[in-house]
Amino acid sequence: MIINFKEIEAKHVDGFKGGEGDFITKLADDGKVKIMLNTLTAGSSIGTHTHIGNCEVMYILKGEITFVYDGKEETAHAGDVHYCPCDHTHRAENRTSEDAEFFAIVPETK
Template sequence: MEEVPHATRKTVEAVEGVHLTQLAVGERMSVQHFHFEPGAGVPEHSHRHEQVGYVDQGTLTFVVDGEEFTVGPGDSYVIPGDEPHSAANRGEEPVSGVDVFSPPREDPDWMD
């Protein structure tokens, strides 16, 4: 087992109002925490990683292939690898949750 102490984690502002924290990276998956301020969002992008997520606070709106999907507290989602998608917090409260990526995103672009 490998422990990842809270003090060793680094939070970055990937885009204005979107804060991402790499929580742990294993051989086959990685997990990150996300926090979107009201009005913040990430533009359309894609990555080879399958992305599975869970929202624990607020409401997040995804756009995938022109279709909107809204997920709120307690909701989960799956985004296939290489699927272009965007996400936005259109509400008035922050959104937070957790994403799991497989294969792991050891060095995602937002860390540069």
């Protein structure tokens, strides 16, 4: 199965999961796994949330994103992967003046 993100309409979400600013996503979802191409615009964030019943793998394509993972801060750059296992908590912040892009997969684990 090919997922062509060029054919998926981008959705803009203001304050995704309680964060701040513009989050842009192109989402493929079959009910078992979410596959996303995302942009976290400059100065924006994704709010703190816990992955219950799923996990998340985020591959940074462009820019940098600072994560607070289970209370610990870490910064990922293009080429890095951030992983949030089931039952763990994270948030994401783009503290830079440039948009950050990342590919994310959220499979259901239960």
